[in-house]
Amino acid sequence: MIINYKEPYWIKYEWDLNEHKDHQYVTEFNKSESEKISNLFHQLEYSINIEFKLDKDLESDNIFCIFGKPGKNFEKVGEIDFDKNLIDDYRTEGLYLGTGNPGTEVPEHRYHGSVDIDNLLFVEDITDIETIKKIYKTDINNLNKIDEYNKVIFNYDFNTVNNQGIIYDNSKNTYFVEKVPTEFIK
Numbered sequence: 001m002i003i004n005y006k007e008p009y010w011i012k013y014e015w016d017l018n019e020h021k022d023h024q025y026v027t028e029f030n031k032s033e034s035e036k037i038s039n040l041f042h043q044l045e046y047s048i049n050i051e052f053k054l055d056k057d058l059e060s061d062n063i064f065c066i067f068g069k070p071g072k073n074f075e076k077v078g079e080i081d082f083d084k085n086l087i088d089d090y091r092t093e094g095l096y097l098g099t100g101n102p103g104t105e106v107p108e109h110r111y112h113g114s115v116d117i118d119n120l121l122f123v124e125d126i127t128d129i130e131t132i133k134k135i136y137k138t139d140i141n142n143l144n145k146i147d148e149y150n151k152v153i154f155n156y157d158f159n160t161v162n163n164q165g166i167i168y169d170n171s172k173n174t175y176f177v178e179k180v181p182t183e184f185i186k
Contacts, residue, residue, distance in 0.1 A: 001158040001167075003098035005059035007113045008180045009167070011037055012094025015174040020127025036153065037094055037175055039060065043124055046153075047132045051119040067120075068100030097177065102185045110186065122153040140170040145171075 003009060011167055013031035024156055040046070052066055096102065097120070100111035128150060140157060143149055152171040160168040168178035 001118075001161075002116045003114060004057070005100075006102075006112045006185060008095045008096050008098035008102055008112070008178050008185065010096050011175050011177050012130050012174070013037075013178075015176050016176060020107060033094075034148055034175060036173075038040070040095060040122065040153070045125050045127050047121075047123045047127050047185070049123075049130075049132055049136055050119040053116040053118070057113075058114035058116075060113035060115075061111055064098075065096070065100030065111040066098075066115055066117075067097050068111065096180065099180075099185075102180060102184070107186075117158055119158065120154070120156045121149050122155075123148070124153055127152050128167070143170060144172070 014036070016030045016032070017166050022145060050066065051141065059165055084167060092164075097117065098113055098115055101109050102112065103170040106108055119136065121132070123132060123135060126132065131148060135143070135152060135155070138146055140155070143152065143155065149172065154173060155170040156167050156174045156177055158177075160170070162168070163180055169177075
């Protein structure tokens, strides 16, 4: 799937599918910000695997992020605010795809880009590359049969998209990917 320039996606919410017939309908009214997603990079051990292609014909800033977690530490003039732990400012944000910090007031810190993304996998408490390869290579229909299944926080193949453009999570969780609303992009 191609993420277009200044049309980023985010992983920010946990979706509640309990009240929907056959768990098939997802709306903006049945999701909440996820503490697990907010704290992704605040674990002792984790692995992230991303499969993507860059194409020089796709529009991008000179410097851009394939994925990012924006923070609020840096002022426009480059001063650092150390009112609290530097990394804590990143806890309240989701994970963005195709940008690093789309809502910042500083244009050179937005890092928009186009990318052709095929897979994104996040696993907690596992850093062994062979285990990550095993999870990655397992067919999504058989993921729940492997021992490491409960360690998979999210797994997207970007092939399972609903009519609202929501990319489904192939893990046991419901951290779907959705396009960032335009009001959050500058």
